[in-house]
Amino acid sequence: MIAAVYASPPLAAAIEWITRPLEFEFMRRALLVGVVIGAVCAVLSCWLTLLGWSLLGDAVSHAVLPGVVLSYVIGVPFAAGAFVFGIGAVALIGGLNRTSRVKEDAAIGIVFTGLFALGLVLVSVVPSQIDLFHILFGNILGVSDSDIAQVVVIGTVSLAVLLYLRRDIVLYAFDPTHAHAIGISPRRLEALLLGALALTVVIALQAVGIVLVVAMLITPGATAYMLTDRFDRMLAYAVAAGIGSCVAGTYISYYADTSTGGAIVVVLTTLFILAYLLGPTHGLLSKPRPTPNPAQPT
Amino acid sequence: MSTQAVPVPARSGALAIEARGLTVSYGENVAIEGLSLSVEPGLVHGLIGMNGSGKSTLFKSLMGLVKLDAGTIEILGGSTSRARSEGSIAYAPQSEEIDWDFPVSVREVVMMGRYGHMGRTRRPKPADHAAVAVALERVELTDLADRQIGALSGGQCKRAFVARGLAQGAKILLLDEPFAGVDKRSEGTITDLLRELASEGRTVVVSTHDLVAVPGLCDQVALINRRILAHGTPDRILVPELLAEAFGGFVPREALPTGSSTPELLRQAAS
Numbered sequence: 001m002i003a004a005v006y007a008s009p010p011l012a013a014a015i016e017w018i019t020r021p022l023e024f025e026f027m028r029r030a031l032l033v034g035v036v037i038g039a040v041c042a043v044l045s046c047w048l049t050l051l052g053w054s055l056l057g058d059a060v061s062h063a064v065l066p067g068v069v070l071s072y073v074i075g076v077p078f079a080a081g082a083f084v085f086g087i088g089a090v091a092l093i094g095g096l097n098r099t100s101r102v103k104e105d106a107a108i109g110i111v112f113t114g115l116f117a118l119g120l121v122l123v124s125v126v127p128s129q130i131d132l133f134h135i136l137f138g139n140i141l142g143v144s145d146s147d148i149a150q151v152v153v154i155g156t157v158s159l160a161v162l163l164y165l166r167r168d169i170v171l172y173a174f175d176p177t178h179a180h181a182i183g184i185s186p187r188r189l190e191a192l193l194l195g196a197l198a199l200t201v202v203i204a205l206q207a208v209g210i211v212l213v214v215a216m217l218i219t220p221g222a223t224a225y226m227l228t229d230r231f232d233r234m235l236a237y238a239v240a241a242g243i244g245s246c247v248a249g250t251y252i253s254y255y256a257d258t259s260t261g262g263a264i265v266v267v268l269t270t271l272f273i274l275a276y277l278l279g280p281t282h283g284l285l286s287k288p289r290p291t292p293n294p295a296q297p298t
Numbered sequence: 299m300s301t302q303a304v305p306v307p308a309r310s311g312a313l314a315i316e317a318r319g320l321t322v323s324y325g326e327n328v329a330i331e332g333l334s335l336s337v338e339p340g341l342v343h344g345l346i347g348m349n350g351s352g353k354s355t356l357f358k359s360l361m362g363l364v365k366l367d368a369g370t371i372e373i374l375g376g377s378t379s380r381a382r383s384e385g386s387i388a389y390a391p392q393s394e395e396i397d398w399d400f401p402v403s404v405r406e407v408v409m410m411g412r413y414g415h416m417g418r419t420r421r422p423k424p425a426d427h428a429a430v431a432v433a434l435e436r437v438e439l440t441d442l443a444d445r446q447i448g449a450l451s452g453g454q455c456k457r458a459f460v461a462r463g464l465a466q467g468a469k470i471l472l473l474d475e476p477f478a479g480v481d482k483r484s485e486g487t488i489t490d491l492l493r494e495l496a497s498e499g500r501t502v503v504v505s506t507h508d509l510v511a512v513p514g515l516c517d518q519v520a521l522i523n524r525r526i527l528a529h530g531t532p533d534r535i536l537v538p539e540l541l542a543e544a545f546g547g548f549v550p551r552e553a554l555p556t557g558s559s560t561p562e563l564l565r566q567a568a569s
Binding site: 164168174182183184228 | 391418
């Protein structure tokens with residue numbers, strides 16, 4: 001049987017194509033990190049898509065830059081500083097929105113560009129070995145041991161908490177008033193989601209960098225949303241898209257010698273375009289969705 | 299599966315809702331001021347007023363969603379927070395508050411009524427499935443239970459949210475504009491359903507600016523314009539002078555009944 005498989009030239013070539021990069025330590029590490037990041041981002045993206053939090057995700061991802069720089073300066077894990085600035089950005093946006101006549105999108109725009117710019121200034125004045133390019137565009141092929149530990153620990157904990165509380169978070173996203181009415185605190189769930197967003201941004205920028213993190217936080221969920229009307233299926237499809245694009249993007253970047261973050265997001269966006277065009281009921285090229293039948297007893 | 303009426307006992311002697319001297323403001327804008335209202339259990343109550351008269355703010359106050367500047371609220375003789383943790387108060391939202399493309403089925407929405415009775419992960423037990431099935435049967439949505447929520451008609455959606463309140467075991471149901479975007483026949487179905495629920499001992503509070511459905515639905519009517527202007531049976535409250543006061547001297551013609559069964563008084567109010 002095995003001999004037969006190896007006897008088939010195209011299949012053997014495909015196996016060879018997949019296994020050969022695995023001989024390299026850096027590829028195995030990149031794929032491990034990619035699978036964790038792909039899964040966490042995908043799960044979170046389902047709620048971000050439904051809540052309309054894309055812009056907030058983009059803001060948090062840019063706002064962590066000064067935190068990353070300061071962490072290197074102080075000598076703490078960069079996740080710590082990034083998390084503080086991610087949460088700080090959310091608090092600033094909320095505060096600015098509440099205490100001024102500036103509307104929310106403007107508050108988001110002001111806060112994240114301000115913090116991002118502060119980060120750029122800090123990078124240039126603080127003497128350090130920070131490679132700005134890696135922070136902005138990701139460096140999944142060069143993750144260090146401590147990076148891997150941070151990704152695996154933060155990723156697993158976030159994933160576990162989000163999945164454990166998924167029904168409550170769906171309730172919060174669908175009808176926060178009802179959640180409140182039956183004694184489930186929407187505020188606590190919102191805080192949980194914002195915390196998970198900040199943590200996920202922190203690990204996801206390892207793979208695709210600050211500039212493209214928002215793609216990982218939105219596109220898997222948006223892709224899955226085109227394919228189903230059931231939340232549990234949406235989660236599964238999103239995770240498949242998230243992990244699949246991280247793995248495929250890493251291979252493409254290995255063979256084609258391209259930017260890894262770029263390749264991951266290109267694959268992910270391609271998956272979205274396919275779902276957008278070919279999705280079973282909501283796809284552009286599919287039959288229009290059945291409207292409620294007026295003849296039905298109401 | 300039994301769909302028989304099950305009486306819901308209230309705490310002995312307690313009013314369903316007792317609000318005293320409520321004042322709620324958003325910044326400088328006072329939404330309700332010194333509002334007092336007593337709601338007896340087992341009846342359908344109509345809360346009638348213009349847009350911006352404070353109907354929604356009153357509902358939010360009853361659910362403990364807004365901070366009271368002044369006043370107290372008792373639900374079934376207890377605090378609003380006890381009512382929430384006991385699941386005794388349910389809310390059916392206005393259509394525009396809901397994302398109709400949300401990936402949930404009708405059954406899943408009704409199941410959300412059970413979350414207060416479940417463990418931390420909200421994994422349904424057989425009793426929860428049974429309660430959901432009974433509630434769906436009750437509002438006649440069993441056949442459509444696996445549809446996505448947005449694939450229902452306006453009236454079916456309202457019934458789905460009523461079913462969620464039934465699955466929850468709520469003794470008090472608050473319905474915000476239940477007849478908005480609902481055709482005549484659905485309106486009749488919903489009216490019958492709410493009357494039935496009241497006859498079982500549940501308390502139903504309906505906010506509306508649509509006066510047409512009120513006489514057939516409500517046992518009691520309260521006119522609201524930042525405070526309660528009048529409260530009593532429909533025939534005593536739906537009179538031109540009081541309506542004119544509630545609607546700021548102007549009763550929208552389309553809000554009034556036009557059918558032959560309409561009391562002459564109501565039509566006069568429009569002129």
